[in-house]
Amino acid sequence: MSLATGQRSLGDPDVRYPLWPPLTGGCPRTSTAETDYPVEVDYDYDRVPPGLFGPATRTGLDRWAPLLPPLPAPGLGEGGTPLIELEPGVFVKDESRNPTWSHKDRLNRCTVSAAAGVGAPGIVVASSGNHGLSASAFAARAGLRSVIVTGPTAPAFLQTYGAVVVPVPWEARRPVMRRIVERFGLHPVSSLTATHTGHPFGPEGYKTVSYEIHAEIGTPAAVFVPTGYAELLFGVAKGFAELRRLGVTDRVPRMFACEPAAAAPLTRALRYGLPAATVDVGPTEAYSIISQVSGYRGVVAVRESGGAALALDDARLRAAHAELARAGIWAELSSAAGLAGLRSVQPVDGPVVCIATSSGLKNWTAGGLETVSPQWPHVERLLTDAGLVPGDGS
Amino acid sequence: MSLATGQRSLGDPDVRYPLWPPLTGGCPRTSTAETDYPVEVDYDYDRVPPGLFGPATRTGLDRWAPLLPPLPAPGLGEGGTPLIELEPGVFVKDESRNPTWSHKDRLNRCTVSAAAGVGAPGIVVASSGNHGLSASAFAARAGLRSVIVTGPTAPAFLQTYGAVVVPVPWEARRPVMRRIVERFGLHPVSSLTATHTGHPFGPEGYKTVSYEIHAEIGTPAAVFVPTGYAELLFGVAKGFAELRRLGVTDRVPRMFACEPAAAAPLTRALRYGLPAATVDVGPTEAYSIISQVSGYRGVVAVRESGGAALALDDARLRAAHAELARAGIWAELSSAAGLAGLRSVQPVDGPVVCIATSSGLKNWTAGGLETVSPQWPHVERLLTDAGLVPGDGS
Numbered sequence: 162m163s164l165a166t167g168q169r170s171l172g173d174p175d176v177r178y179p180l181w182p183p184l185t186g187g188c189p190r191t192s193t194a195e196t197d198y199p200v201e202v203d204y205d206y207d208r209v210p211p212g213l214f215g216p217a218t219r220t221g222l223d224r225w226a227p228l229l230p231p232l233p234a235p236g237l238g239e240g241g242t243p244l245i246e247l248e249p250g251v252f253v254k255d256e257s258r259n260p261t262w263s264h265k266d267r268l269n270r271c272t273v274s275a276a277a278g279v280g281a282p283g284i285v286v287a288s289s290g291n292h293g294l295s296a297s298a299f300a301a302r303a304g305l306r307s308v309i310v311t312g313p314t315a316p317a318f319l320q321t322y323g324a325v326v327v328p329v330p331w332e333a334r335r336p337v338m339r340r341i342v343e344r345f346g347l348h349p350v351s352s353l354t355a356t357h358t359g360h361p362f363g364p365e366g367y368k369t370v371s372y373e374i375h376a377e378i379g380t381p382a383a384v385f386v387p388t389g390y391a392e393l394l395f396g397v398a399k400g401f402a403e404l405r406r407l408g409v410t411d412r413v414p415r416m417f418a419c420e421p422a423a424a425a426p427l428t429r430a431l432r433y434g435l436p437a438a439t440v441d442v443g444p445t446e447a448y449s450i451i452s453q454v455s456g457y458r459g460v461v462a463v464r465e466s467g468g469a470a471l472a473l474d475d476a477r478l479r480a481a482h483a484e485l486a487r488a489g490i491w492a493e494l495s496s497a498a499g500l501a502g503l504r505s506v507q508p509v510d511g512p513v514v515c516i517a518t519s520s521g522l523k524n525w526t527a528g529g530l531e532t533v534s535p536q537w538p539h540v541e542r543l544l545t546d547a548g549l550v551p552g553d554g555s
Numbered sequence: 556m557s558l559a560t561g562q563r564s565l566g567d568p569d570v571r572y573p574l575w576p577p578l579t580g581g582c583p584r585t586s587t588a589e590t591d592y593p594v595e596v597d598y599d600y601d602r603v604p605p606g607l608f609g610p611a612t613r614t615g616l617d618r619w620a621p622l623l624p625p626l627p628a629p630g631l632g633e634g635g636t637p638l639i640e641l642e643p644g645v646f647v648k649d650e651s652r653n654p655t656w657s658h659k660d661r662l663n664r665c666t667v668s669a670a671a672g673v674g675a676p677g678i679v680v681a682s683s684g685n686h687g688l689s690a691s692a693f694a695a696r697a698g699l700r701s702v703i704v705t706g707p708t709a710p711a712f713l714q715t716y717g718a719v720v721v722p723v724p725w726e727a728r729r730p731v732m733r734r735i736v737e738r739f740g741l742h743p744v745s746s747l748t749a750t751h752t753g754h755p756f757g758p759e760g761y762k763t764v765s766y767e768i769h770a771e772i773g774t775p776a777a778v779f780v781p782t783g784y785a786e787l788l789f790g791v792a793k794g795f796a797e798l799r800r801l802g803v804t805d806r807v808p809r810m811f812a813c814e815p816a817a818a819a820p821l822t823r824a825l826r827y828g829l830p831a832a833t834v835d836v837g838p839t840e841a842y843s844i845i846s847q848v849s850g851y852r853g854v855v856a857v858r859e860s861g862g863a864a865l866a867l868d869d870a871r872l873r874a875a876h877a878e879l880a881r882a883g884i885w886a887e888l889s890s891a892a893g894l895a896g897l898r899s900v901q902p903v904d905g906p907v908v909c910i911a912t913s914s915g916l917k918n919w920t921a922g923g924l925e926t927v928s929p930q931w932p933h934v935e936r937l938l939t940d941a942g943l944v945p946g947d948g949s
Contacts, residue, residue: 216610221637237883238637238649243615245632255632258652260883262914282944302883306943313926321885321915325941326924333929340931345938346946489631489654489696491715520656521715522916530720532707535727537734544739547719549700550676552740 163231164204168361171457172198180230183275185349187358196436197354198457200361201399202230206406214376214409222270225369228403230362234274234303239266240369244377247488250512252378253500254370255490257520263493264393264518265295267366269350273299275362276348283307285347287334290316291449291519296350297324308347310338356437357390357456364458367396371404374514380410382511383468387498387518388418389450391427391459397516398462414514416468418459419502421447421495425472426455427463436460445475449495449519469506477501491521557625558599562755565851566592574624577669579743581752590830591748592851594755595793596624600800608770608803616664619763622797624756628668628697633660634763638771638908641882646772647894648764648910649884657887657913658787659689661760663744667693669756670742677701679741681728684710685843685913690744691718702741704732750831751784751850758852761790762797768908769795774804776905777862781892781912782812783844785821785853791910792856808908810862812853813896815841815889819866820849821857830854839869843889843913863900871895885915 168184170176172191178184178200187197209227217224221240226232237260245253256264273296276284283306286296293309300307301322309315309324312331319326329337335353342349352359370393374381380401386394394416401413418427423445430438436457445451463470478494481501485492499515533539545551562578564570566585572578572594581591603621611618615634620626631654639647650658667690670678677700680690687703694701695716703709703718706725713720723731729747736743746753764787768775774795780788788810795807812821817839824832830851839845857864872888875895879886893909927933939945 238639238652241635241637243632243635243654255654257656258632258654260637260649260652261885262651262656262916298883298885301881308938308943311924315924317924318885318916319924322880322883325938325943327934327937328924328926329929329934330926337929337931337934341934341938344935344945345943347943486716487695489692489716491655491692491712520914520916522656522712522914530705530709530711530713530722532722532724535723535731537731540721540723540731540735541738543721544702544719544735549702549719549739549741551738 162227163229164208164227165202165230166205167203168200169203170198170200171461182279183361185353185360187354196457197356197358199358202361202365204228209407214372222267222366222369225372228368229365230271230274231278232270232274233277234270234299236270237266237298237302239270241373244374244514245490251503252512252514253485253490254374254514254516256516256518257492261295261298262520262523263291263295264367265291267369268363268392269295269299271362271366272296272350272360273303273305275360276305276350277303279348281346281348283347284350285310285338285341286351287338288351289448290523292351293319293324294321297322308341310334310341352390356454359390359392359456364392364396364399367393368400368403370516371397371400375404375410378512380412381414381514383415383417383509383513385417385419385499385502385513385515387450387495387516388420388427388459389452390456391418391462393516393518394418395458395462398466402465413466416462416466417502418463418468418470419498420470420472421445421451421478421498422472422474424451424453425470426452427459428470428472430455430460431463431470447475447478447495447498449493450498471502471505473498473501473505477505485517490517492517493519493521493523495519556621557623558602558621559596559624560599561597562594563597564592564594565855576673577755579747579754581748590851591750591752593752596755596759598622603801608766616661616760616763619766622762623759624665624668625672626664626668627671628664628693630664631660631692631696633664635767638768639884644906645897646906646908647879647884648768648908650910650912651886651914655689655692656917657685657689658761659685661763662757662786663689663693665756665760666690666744666754667697667699669754670699670744671697673742675740675742677741678744679704679732679735680745681732682745683842684917686745687713687718688715691716702735704728704735746784750848753784753786753850758786758790758793761787762794764910765791765794765798769798769804772906774806775808775908777809777811777903777907779811779813779893779896779907779909781844781889781910782814782821782853783846784850785812785856787910787912788812789852789856792860796859807860810856810860811896812857812862812864813892814864814866815839815845815872815892816866816868818845818847819864820846821853822864822866824849824854825857825864841869841872841889841892843887844892865896865899867892867895867899871899879911884911886911887913887915887917889913
């Protein structure tokens, strides 16, 4: 049973709203012409069951139902992903192990539940890939329609779960999405505002990443998070802050926002003390986390945890991507930003967690290999060239 | 700690061998010119800890270490996949939630551990996709080399984890693999023999599917398994047989082997009472489970459980694939064979499990969508054509 009590403005914590309807356009009272402020979900923390963080009887997100918004939309076994030890004290949280193979499933269990909760006929989402795929899976599971408004290079797999896919020029995505919301009554599960606010229920799903990490290794010294709009960053930070508030732990990890250097709006916002910033976008292959504009959530997460934002160029992302592959983890390039961030800073004293958000299969560009001659000398040459050592043939 | 005691022939259970080295060429004493018989791992079942099937303290394959071969190769958080209720009493075991997004990870934790156990410098595998990707991930994690001998249409992603990929004409795969084993001392983790025997440690990993199912819903009435060489089928059957032997359950599920009709060697072997059969291969899109030849393991699994083999045409596979997508589960086409099998038989009395073996991302052929005009009348038309209903614009 959810203990959610209402929504609270990040722009001013004294500004409060009922839990329903979810404020999908940000906080109407504190947002200004320059900055949209998100709202977040508040809970009756005094009533959290004492055993919630002890041995589990349920798995996935449902295990943490008291500290999540109501979840009327059925799950797909999201959450409960493994923590893989890369080297002593360095852990990778492999979020590719979710129902649609990215962390977005934690968010969309919550946002599609919001759509079900308000009785919407379906959801609409603006997405280049992971978010749209995930939202449409949960919508399908809940018997709701879905529309994905996407950019011109959208992968065809966005149609997998029956979504209506609308690929439009990039800059038209948000206006088209807004108009679909107004005209068709679909519930928006991505941001409607210029500076990012997102769905108020979304980051709540990400809190479960922190609960799971804590259940396995306690509170780490730092968490490195691939960061686009900073919804994941904020959710993970909030999860640990709740654990501290509830007395389950006595400290929170430093939160490191790992942005592509090609566009690092949160890095800029923090540098200039802004609630959000807009930047130029340069070329990068990390398309899942490239963003021209940040949102206030990222500022809150970094500031309140004593963390930092890190701007990482593609060479660093590729190096981290290769390091993960050598350890048996195939991440999307954007997903390697967490490890790239860790490798870009001074060694951290204490265990650290790098979040790998999505599967490398997501940005695999299909292509085959040229067939080689099966004649033995040719095959042997291939293997010895690769450094394999022939024996005595015995 | 493993309770494995040795290897036993499936051709004659009285024929036994030590646990090491793993007999990767089948049973040398019972195999004939026509039929290669596999060996399997035996255990000291009397010493199984009483609490093994109770509440868990460990996760994934390591939880079941007493009933697995020794696992010196480190894990990647394989196993522990969710069971998703599709409709009352019908469950899908979503094996796409493994480290390389297929069931093969359970097998390869065990086979790569065998390679580490014998001190091999690496592994070699003949594979069209899932098996090779998985084996090379576990080899990388263990610091071992890997070579994937594959066919002419191999996806380039087989190189992800640093494997040397050798794409040769299809019929040359096994001879080339055998020669690599002899010359380079690599440990083979796929079958070296004509009728399939596979690696003796491999199906042991698949037993954990059964342990997990039982821990969640008890013993189902039937399990429907996508079947190529029947290693998964055999492993799942053995897992339930062990649970019965240990008194944890009093019955075993009927095992249904779900083969593509384009080549259904196990169906043929069972019909004619053969230990293995060879068939012609017709066209099918279910390339992950297409096989010209069966192995004796499939016969054992079906016969001892009172099950059956089902030959399913591509239309049935596509229908099951679409049904899964409507429920939020995107499986490889081959992976939909389990549900296709269930839909092809009379209703089963009692809960049933369909195993979905791999992610739909695996046979996604890249391709984009044509960008559409963002002019509102055009977008609105797209949505209304798809059955969405505009409101009053309020």
